[in-house]
Ligand SMILES: Nc1ncnc2c1ncn2[C@@H]1O[C@H](COP(=O)(O)OP(=O)(O)OP(=O)(O)O)[C@@H](O)[C@H]1O
């Protein structure tokens with residue numbers, strides 16, 4: 001109870017701090033996203049290469065290996081292997097997109113660039129910073145996913161109109177990964193710490209039902225995999241792309257949103273601690 | 278009072294950086310913080326800038342409590358932090374433009390102010406350069422220009438001219454004078470006594486988190502130093518021990534004697550007379566100099582250190 005009261009008091013103080021700010025929360029978010037777009041104007045090749053990685057996987061594994069594999073069953077229907085892999089790569093591209101700006105780039109802005117110190121000298125608040133940066137991460141993930149969806153359509157790998165919803169679903173993946181990764185990044189002390197991120201994302205990328213169904217795993221491992229955010233995203237997008245939406249999809253949506261929001265709150269608190277000391 | 282502090286304290290863990298200071302800055306004043314490294318100047322400036330919550334005491338900026346209305350305060354002040362916090366991924370112009378937009382200022386308005394400010398700090402030619410390619414002094418000038426984008430009522434400058442060449446410093450001083458003439462309240466910290474003497478109507482000397490003296494530059498000199506100072510040097514980089522010995526011999530000739538690593542300072546109201554007495558006592562300094570007392574002497578007296586270590 002005391003904890004709850006303290007939390008409420010904290011939130012009230014935070015709301016009050018924004019009082020009299022000439023910038024609304026929506027406007028602040030828009031400004032941060034716009035600032036990141038300006039910064040990327042000079043680095044657009046980096047932006048493009050980030051998108052290409054999952055596309056290469058789709059061609060090499062989905063199409064290449066797909067010629068040797070028959071396919072898997074999804075929601076009672078057998079789908080060709082390339083069509084099985086594609087939604088997984090779409091989810092991975094959203095994850096990748098969100099990852100860049102919520103790990104390395106976020107770390108740099110926080111510890112070296114002093115970008116957030118600059119912003120906090122203006123009416124912008126730590127919540128504005130956290131929300132704005134997270135929005136940019138998920139937008140970047142969304143852009144990658146949308147472009148990837150076009151590739152899928154062009155290759156005739158989409159079999160349902162539900163697939164249109166794959167883009168908003170990809171935004172949820174961006175939200176979850178962006179939130180969690182930014183939160184973890186606030187605890188990192190050096191560039192070496194990012195090895196842990198790689199250590200977590202590479203297995204996720206390989207084993208989250210991206211290239212083969214989790215039924216290949218023993219029961220306990222399956223449970224572990226099913227709890228990872230990428231798995232939830234992959235399954236959600238596969239359900240949309242193949243038109244096999246159900247209650248499980250809704251659960252995935254809730255799961256991803258909750259992860260993202262928890263990340264957001266953690267980031268805001270850490271920024272308070274680190275930058276408003 | 279635009280800034281009002283009573284018993285203001287700041288601790289980091291168990292370290293007390295600011296130990297209960299009282300500060301009042303009325304509108305239009307140029308107020309300075311002097312103090313050796315680690316005195317607590319920046320810690321104080323950050324509290325005033327509403328980016329560091331005070332540990333104790335009261336603080337009101339523009340009549341508002343920074344704990345409750347930080348955004349409203351920040352909208353009306355300009356901050357030039359000790360370390361540049363420029364956006365290295367943006368051009369010079371975009372740095373100002375984007376920063377102005379963080380204040381919620383309309384696009385057209387910001388665009389006009391950007392051009393005006395670039396001219397004001399003489400960076401018009403560098404408008405399209407990347408910040409990374411600027412020299413240190415240019416970055417500093419850009420930071421100062423940036424702090425003015427919202428036409429602040431209070432301008433906080435933490436060591437605004439550290440690292441600038443003499444010419445650039447004079448440019449900055451000139452600009453600060455103009456702002457002062459326009460009625461902007463200036464609060465600055467500095468290690469340069471000439472800067473403090475020229476710019477500040479009132480200043481405080483901080484040491485180890487306390488305010489140890491305050492007043493106008495002239496008042497401080499009157500209160501804490503004599504009218505004149507005779508400086509004596511013995512030999513090329515004479516040893517400190519030798520200086521100590523000489524200091525004992527001349528102790529009776531001046532109001533006060535200060536031993537620095539490279540010279541002796543004799544404080545008295547008539548420097549020439551003191552010097553004559555030194556010679557009469559049979560001492561032969563290699564070089565001598567008689568000058569008026571400055572803030573540097575006040576500072577030395579109060580903190581036991583020179584301004585620029
Ligand atoms: N975030 C922090 N955490 C811990 N200690 C700090 C922090 N910020 C400042 N300090 C300590 O507080 C003391 C005062 O620092 P401050 O930066 O206010 O000094 P200053 O007067 O600005 O010195 P300088 O002339 O070197 O800029 C120093 O001993 C410093 O180590």
Ligand SMILES: [Mg+2]
Pocket residue numbers: 318319320359435
């Ligand atoms: Mg300082």
